[in-house]
Amino acid sequence: MLLHLDRTFESADAEAEHRIAELYREFGGPLLRHIRRSTGNDLQWAEDVVQETLVRAWRNSARLQWEPGLIWAWLLTVARRIVIDGRRRRSVRPMEVEAPEIDVLAVPDGAERSLSAIVVADALRSLTEEHREVIEQTYLRDRTISEAAEILGIPPGTVKSRLYYGIRALREVLRDKGVAG
Structure with a gap:
């Protein structure tokens, strides 16, 4: 059976x-x-x-x-x-990945940013006082064209013109230093 x-x-x-x-x-x-x-x-x-x-x-x-x-x-x-x-x-379950090599891992330390700030500050010193003032008021102090004009005691159109030519001159200086492309 x-x-x-x-x-x-x-x-x-x-x-x-x-x-x-x-x-x-x-x-x-x-x-x-x-x-x-x-x-x-x-x-x-x-x-x-x-x-x-x-x-x-x-x-x-x-x-x-x-x-x-x-x-x-x-x-x-x-x-x-x-x-x-x-x-x-x-x-x-999270996706498994290989652990990165410690030697290859980039750790931001702010050195590049500090170096860039030094280079830009040096380039700004090479500009005329009028160009440096409008760049400082608008870019570095984050003011509008009207606010910069009032502080500097010049018309807004003059601020715009100086800003345009100041930025061009700053780019030229930075290009000569090999910083900007």
Whole structure:
């Protein structure tokens, strides 16, 4: 009697394997295409989802209804749930990256900014007093043209003109120093 039961299980397993092979031939390609869209076109992830879906179909083969429309709907549902579970897992666990090399890691220390400030201050000293004053009032003290004109006691049009020519002269000095392109 026990031998007969073993043959029954053996034939059930063989039948399930045959059905799964059939299932893969018929639905493997369409399922992979469908799942690739769900995985953001990640082929490796999509292949893993298809494989896991077919493994679950094999595990549940005794309970499945093998009509093409019903099995396709079941496969899509299972695959969608696997993708959702994968997204949840990925969102909970941060992406693993290699630790950066300590020697390569740049640490901002403000030296470049300080050096730039020194170069610009030196370039400003080479300008005429009129140009330097309008640049100082508008750019360095963040005043409007009208405010700078009032403080300097000159018309706003003069401030604009001096600012235009002062900036041109400043760019020229910085270009000569090799700072500006």
